[in-house]
Amino acid sequence: MGRVTVTAKEQLAEAVKRSGRRSTVQLPEEFARIQDPGDTSTPLSSLFLQGEVALKIYLTLVMLTAAEPHKLRRVVPDHYWAELLGYEELNPADPIAGAGTRRVRRAMKALGAGGPEGKGWVTRTLDRGRGYAITVVHPDGPKRAPYITIPLEFWSRGWINVISARGLFVYLCLRLVLAGKKDHEGAHVSTTDRARFLIKDDTWQRGVRELEELGLARSETTRAAPDRWSTDLRIRKVYYLNTEFLKENDSRLEPVVL
Known part of the structure; x- marks a missing residue:
């Protein structure tokens, strides 16, 4: 039997189910708003400068890794993210990664270097033949309101x-x-x-x-x-x-x- 084509929206809905989350993703105020007049960046402003793909992948990884140590449960190839976020639709008969997957690779490289204290937002470990195991650095901040709450329906x-x-x-x-x-x-x-x-x-x-x-x-x-x-x-x-x-x-x- 041939591969069944799954839409990006269906993949996203399935990813939300796997996340184990109930209603929202919560991010601390410090993720978006400076706390000191001398601050020159926030995690959000920094991720924005890294580009659309990096910002969307990071938020999606945070959604998928609710529990510590914030490690993605599945080992996935780069083209998974390209399909999930609608940057690429691979042909089941000729599944060769293209421009969308290359954008994901560049974004992952940026996320691996441009995080808090220069340590990166993600750590990736290659599992040959399968893809990458990913651990995510979640944003720090006081665990009190106000929060940025993103509905899972997003x-x-x-x-x-x-x-x-x-x-x-x-x-x-x-x-x-x-x-x-x-x-x-x-x-x-x-x-x-x-x-x-x-x-x-x-x-x-x-x-x-x-x-x-x-x-x-x-x-x-x-x-x-x-x-x-x-x-x-x-x-x-x-x-x-x-x-x-x-x-x-x-x-x-x-x-x-x-």
Whole structure:
């Protein structure tokens, strides 16, 4: 019998089942927001600079390795990640890895070098003929709220495969800003707030626009007085997440082309 073709979305749903997680992946506030004015990077800003593939692989590896020592249970080849994240669809009759797998290899190399204290975010050990055993360094931070909570449906519904690096950067920032809020509860994100995320204005604006096109977030412009004694109304933009939409719907749009 020939190989049965499995879609990336089906592979993602199966990966979530294997993870053993129940509802979300939690990342500490320090993953995205600087704690000291002298800080020049965060794990998120560093991963963003390493590129879309590295950022998505790392988040997926964190999702898959919930329990210490955070070692992936399966030994997998590089083309597994290329297929899982929609970068490549191998032909069962001629399964030769192509450009997508090469992008994964470059991303894995970057993750192996560019992590906390220069030790890398992942350690890979080759098991010849099978692939790589992978151990993941999870981000450090106080085990207290607020957290960045990523719904598992972000993977199982295929959303991770249609979002760009900039959209993902903004999405994780908004999940921290709006932590604990329901979909109808929004929040303003000031330029000072954005500065603590070390995100450029252009990346923020384009990321927000992308999230709105995907249906994962929305925003509205409001007018409000800075205090109850003022009559000078200020224009503010308020952001909301569409978490229930994400959980209940599969991704429908094509991957964003950069």
